[in-house]
Amino acid sequence: xxxxxxxxxxxxxxxxxxxxxxxxxxxxxxxxxxxxxxxxxxxxxxxxxxxxxxxxxxxxxxxxxxxxxxxxxxxxxxxxxxxxxxxxxxxxxxxxxxxxxxxxxxxxxxxxxxxxxxxxxxxxxxxxxxxxxxxxxxxxxxxxxxxxxxxxxxxxxxxxxxxxxxxxxxxxxxxxxxxxxxxxxxxxxxxxxxxxxxxxxxxxxxxxxxxxxxxxxxxxxxxxxxxxxxxxxxxxxxxxxxxxxxxxxxxxxxxxxxxxxxxxxxxxxxxxxxxxxxxxxxxxxxxxxxxxxxxxxxxxxxxxxxxxxxxxxxxxxxxxxxxxxxxxxxxxxxxxxxxxxxxxxxxxxxxxxxxxxxxxxxxxxxxxxxxxxxxxxxxxxxxxxxxxxxxxxxxxxxxxxxxxxxxxxxxxxxxxxxxxxxxxxxxxxxxxxxxxxxxxxxxxxxxxxxxxxxxxxx
Amino acid sequence: xxxxxxxxxxxxxxxxxxxxxxxxxxxxxxxxxxxxxxxxxxxxxxxxxxxxxxxxxxxxxxxxxxxxxxxxxxxxxxxxxxxxxxxxxxxxxxxxxxxxxxxxxxxxxxxxxxxxxxxxxxxxxxxxxxxxxxxxxxxxxxxxxxxxxxxxxxxxxxxxxxxxxxxxxxxxxxxxxxxxxxxxxxxxxxxxxxxxxxxxxxxxxxxxxxxxxxxxxxxxxxxxxxxxxxxxxxxxxxxxxxxxxxxxxxxxxxxxxxxxxxxxxxxxxxxxxxxxxxxxxxxxxxxxxxxx
Numbered sequence: 001x002x003x004x005x006x007x008x009x010x011x012x013x014x015x016x017x018x019x020x021x022x023x024x025x026x027x028x029x030x031x032x033x034x035x036x037x038x039x040x041x042x043x044x045x046x047x048x049x050x051x052x053x054x055x056x057x058x059x060x061x062x063x064x065x066x067x068x069x070x071x072x073x074x075x076x077x078x079x080x081x082x083x084x085x086x087x088x089x090x091x092x093x094x095x096x097x098x099x100x101x102x103x104x105x106x107x108x109x110x111x112x113x114x115x116x117x118x119x120x121x122x123x124x125x126x127x128x129x130x131x132x133x134x135x136x137x138x139x140x141x142x143x144x145x146x147x148x149x150x151x152x153x154x155x156x157x158x159x160x161x162x163x164x165x166x167x168x169x170x171x172x173x174x175x176x177x178x179x180x181x182x183x184x185x186x187x188x189x190x191x192x193x194x195x196x197x198x199x200x201x202x203x204x205x206x207x208x209x210x211x212x213x214x215x216x217x218x219x220x221x222x223x224x225x226x227x228x229x230x231x232x233x234x235x236x237x238x239x240x241x242x243x244x245x246x247x248x249x250x251x252x253x254x255x256x257x258x259x260x261x262x263x264x265x266x267x268x269x270x271x272x273x274x275x276x277x278x279x280x281x282x283x284x285x286x287x288x289x290x291x292x293x294x295x296x297x298x299x300x301x302x303x304x305x306x307x308x309x310x311x312x313x314x315x316x317x318x319x320x321x322x323x324x325x326x327x328x329x330x331x332x333x334x335x336x337x338x339x340x341x342x343x344x345x346x347x348x349x350x351x352x353x354x355x356x357x358x359x360x361x362x363x364x365x366x367x368x369x370x371x372x373x374x375x376x377x378x379x380x381x382x383x384x385x386x387x388x389x390x391x392x393x394x395x396x397x398x399x400x401x402x403x404x405x406x407x408x409x410x411x412x413x414x415x416x417x418x419x420x421x422x423x424x425x426x427x428x429x430x431x432x433x434x435x436x437x438x439x440x441x442x443x444x445x446x447x448x449x450x451x452x453x454x455x456x457x458x
Numbered sequence: 459x460x461x462x463x464x465x466x467x468x469x470x471x472x473x474x475x476x477x478x479x480x481x482x483x484x485x486x487x488x489x490x491x492x493x494x495x496x497x498x499x500x501x502x503x504x505x506x507x508x509x510x511x512x513x514x515x516x517x518x519x520x521x522x523x524x525x526x527x528x529x530x531x532x533x534x535x536x537x538x539x540x541x542x543x544x545x546x547x548x549x550x551x552x553x554x555x556x557x558x559x560x561x562x563x564x565x566x567x568x569x570x571x572x573x574x575x576x577x578x579x580x581x582x583x584x585x586x587x588x589x590x591x592x593x594x595x596x597x598x599x600x601x602x603x604x605x606x607x608x609x610x611x612x613x614x615x616x617x618x619x620x621x622x623x624x625x626x627x628x629x630x631x632x633x634x635x636x637x638x639x640x641x642x643x644x645x646x647x648x649x650x651x652x653x654x655x656x657x658x659x660x661x662x663x664x665x666x667x668x669x670x671x672x673x674x675x676x677x678x679x680x681x682x683x684x685x686x687x688x689x690x691x692x693x694x695x696x697x698x699x700x701x702x703x704x705x706x707x708x709x710x711x712x713x714x715x716x717x718x719x720x721x722x723x724x725x726x727x728x729x730x731x732x733x734x735x736x737x738x739x740x741x742x743x744x745x746x747x748x749x750x
Contacts, residue, residue: 057570059680061579227723231684233675236468236605237719243599244461244720257678260581264675268588269464270600289580 013184016425020184021416037353041360043087050075050092050345051111052122053132054146058098059231062256062285063124063337067146068094069330070338071121074345076329084352085362090345093117097124101131108132112139119144121344124337126150126171126201130157133164142365144344147337149174149303150200151443154390155434161391163365165372167347167384168340169304169423171201172445173397174253174280175208176426177304181399181419182249182278183216185299189276191223193247195238195262197254198227205253205280207442211449212426218458223247228254233261239269247275255281256289263294272298282402283307287333288410296403300413304397305336306381309412310420322380336381343379347386350377389430394423460597465716467596471605471674473712474612478667479685480692480704481619482660488699489636489656492547493555495562498686499569500535500661504668505677506577507531512584512673521590528587528669535665536658543657548650566682574679587673608670615666616705623701632656636699694734697747706745 013020052071055064075090083089093115095107104123111117120136120143123129129148136143137158145153145166158164182189192213196202206225214220224245226238235254239262242250250271254262259282266272272295280301282290287308313320322342326334334342351371355363363371373388384395398420400413428448433439441447483497508531512524546565550557591607593600623629635642635652643649668677692711696703711730718726737744 057574057679059678061574061679062581065579225723226719227726229727231680233671233678233681233684234472236471236674237465237716240461240464240468241720241723243464257581257676257680260583261675261678264583264585264588268593268600268602268674270593286580291583291585293585 013180013419013421016180016421018180018184018419018421018425020419037357039085039087039353039356041356043085043356043362045087047089047091048084048119049111049115049117050090051095051108051115051117051120051141052092052341053095053097053104053107053120053128054122054341055098055124056094056096059257060098060124062289063147063335064097064122066286066335067122067124067337067341069326070334070341071146071345073326073329073338074342077325078345078349084349085356088362097122097128101128104128105131105135108135108141109139112141117141119348121341122146123148126152126204127199129153129166133158133161136164137162140365142348142368144348146340146344147303150204151445152200154392155444156436159434162369165386165391165393167344167386167393168336169395169397170392170427170445171204172208172443173423173426174301174304175205175210176212176445176449177397177399177419177421178205178251178278178280178299178301179209179212179216180421180426181299181301182251182276183213184419185401185417186249186276187217189217189248190219191221191245191247191249193224193226193242193245193250193275194222195226195228195235195242195250195252195254197230197232197258199230202227202230202253204442206251208446208449209251209278209280211446212453215449215453215455218456228258230258232258235262235265236269239266239271243269243271243274249276249278251278251280253280255284259285260289260291263290267293267295280304283335283411283413284337285335287335287408287412290410292404292409292411294402294411296401296411296414298402299399300402300411301399302336304399305395306339307336307398307400307413308333308380309415310398310400310418311382312415316380316382318378319380334380339380343377343381343384346379347372347375347377347384351375387430394427396423397421397426460599461720463596464599464601465720467601467605467609469712469716470609470612472715473708474609474615475667475671476689476692476712477612477705477708478615478663478670479689480696480708481616481701482663482667483689484693484696484699484701484704485619485663486657486660487693488701489632490547490551490653492558492562493698494660495559495686496565496569497562497660497664497689498682498684499566499573500539500664500682501668501671501685502573502677502682503538503569504531504535504665505672505681506573506582506668507534507665508669509582509584509672509677510577512587513582516584516586521586524584524587524590527584528666531669531672532662532666535668536662539661540654540658542661543654544650547657548653566686570679570682577677579679581676581678583676584673602674605674608674611670615663619663619701628655688730691730691734694744695737697741697744699748700744700746703744703746 124147143164149171278299282300351368354371355367375386401417402411403414428444432444439447511527588604591603692707696707
């Protein structure tokens with residue numbers, strides 16, 4: 001990338017306070033191991049039971065598997081230090097999210113009522129969190145959702161959460177991040193094609209991507225929409241249709257095994273030679289799920305959350321040590337789900353410790369919740385902040401261009417291409433009206449973007 | 459124009475795969491009266507075995523030699539079928555149909571987990587096979603020669619199955635058993651042998667479909683369930699138990715899918731099920747199904 005171009009892009013990004021390249025992350029070198037205060041009062045030594053539902057089978061195992069491993073790593077580390085408050089070991093009950101929404105709801109009830117879990121974690125699908133959230137509130141079970149990041153959860157399903165929290169970034173940020181990434185790297189694109197899985201996630205990605213890109217670049221025109229069913233592996237007809245409309249850019253939220261099948265076919269049909277390609281989840285599963293035949297220069301999304309080479313080792317040692325420990329334990333590299341599930345358990349640990357210092361003994365849920373609201377924690381991905389008004393986790397959103405580097409059997413990000421966006425620049429602020437409160441947009445974020453973002457002039 | 463040509467080829471390739479799966483499903487039902495819910499998993503198994511073996515042998519053998527693994531994948535699945543029929547399916551012939559549905563559905567779930575235990579959750583691929591044959595240009599747009607070749611394999615497979623069922627002695631025995639099992643047994647036909655071979659052949663075809671597909675896509679968890687549903691649409695339209703029906707059904711479903719994707723994406727799935735519903739209303743046994 002030549003220097004002049006880089007300057008133009010930096011200027012473009014300034015309006016978001018975003019950064020391009022390996023820099024990012026203003027304050028570096030924040031340590032992680034602050035000395036743990038001695039627990040106060042009597043702590044029982046019986047284990048804390050934790051429920052974790054995630055995809056253990058089916059195509060979504062590509063996301064659920066790394067999530068489960070992140071949870072296991074955190075659990076093993078905490079237990080090796082003697083458990084929570086040095087006394088209570090963590091015991092996890094795993095269940096398969098692929099059993100379906102109804103079965104997941106039943107399983108959550110069973111986990112609470114007959115196993116008496118103290119914490120519920122996991123969940124990948126945006127179809128499941130809106131069903132499980134209200135049940136968690138009803139059962140009064142403290143819940144840290146790993147993903148299932150639909151805006152709908154805290155916009156509509158649980159508008160005033162008490163027991164439910166969510167760790168990974170909100171879904172609308174995903175499409176917006178892809179739009180900023182695309183506009184940064186390819187400011188000349190105008191004709192847009194879209195290929196999205198035909199369910200709420202794909203609809204959300206397309207809507208927010210098109211909305212944001214329309215504000216960022218003048219004269220954007222959507223020339224083709226394709227909506228394959230989730231689980232589709234034959235994309236040849238979709239690819240041919242996209243080629244027939246001559247777009248400059250393809251945006252796709254196709255993920256997991258579907259994405260692997262898609263890029264293999266798109267490669268042979270010459271799609272990557274004819275247009276730029278932006279994705280939201282190309283690097284969302286196991287990093288090694290994508291082969292080295294994957295083209296370079298594709299905007300390879302990670303759900304706007306985390307990729308294991310960023311923040312870089314020198315600037316954020318916590319990420320380096322996390323990746324090393326994860327690799328040592330599982331002989332593979334972590335995904336954004338690993339980071340989410342891992343930090344969820346540590347977030348709980350931190351809240352329990354803080355609450356203990358205040359109230360002594362094993363804190364009740366009310367005290368733990370008070371410590372979770374507004375909590376900040378250093379995560380492998382950078383700073384994570386849990387907003388008090390909607391219990392949603394916020395961390396800076398990232399995306400980057402794919403590149404093959406020696407040392408990895410799979411493509412990673414070109415470190416010069418990484419776009420890091422302060423999350424406050426792309427998400428609706430606290431107490432922005434939710435859908436149904438004076439507007440009928442699909443999300444608070446969509447309303448906020450429409451009303452407050454300036455439009456680019458031609 | 460080249461778009462039309464590409465879409466026709468896309469449609470034929472998809473039809474070839476669907477035909478192999480649906481014909482196996484129909485064959486097993488026609489001869490044995492079993493609706494095999496696990497059939498999609500045999501397709502997935504063919505894909506996994508092929509991708510895995512190509513991956514293992516890939517570096518040692520020249521690309522052209524790797525094509526043998528397509529056949530190997532299909533034969534491995536046929537072997538699995540030959541083991542499963544006498545052990546799991548046979549005890550249920552005398553039971554009502556719902557038992558057979560439950561057993562084969564259970565088998566589907568078990569096989570999905572077996573695949574995950576053996577190969578894990580990461581997709582495995584064999585795209586070297588596609589690349590080894592290169593591309594042709596159709597009006598400036600590239601198209602993989604591999605896909606063209608596999609359309610040919612589909613045509614040959616259809617002809618071979620037709621010849622096998624209608625032009626060999628074993629085919630006569632097969633059809634006799636399908637028409638009247640008790641009469642065939644009374645005439646001295648070894649029903650057990652017919653059943654196990656029919657089941658093995660059906661599995662071979664599903665395995666071959668998976669083997670053909672995997673170099674162009676990837677072997678992923680859940681692929682078997684995905685394809686099972688669409689294969690049922692094919693046999694509902696064509697008529698369960700009929701090979702001609704499987705062929706015509708596969709062509710209809712595949713053409714309809716391509717047309718709707720190109721012109722009216724929103725109704726892709728609805729159109730498939732609508733056609734199936736119309737066929738069921740007008741000819742409940744399917745286009746080529748025999749009257750009960």
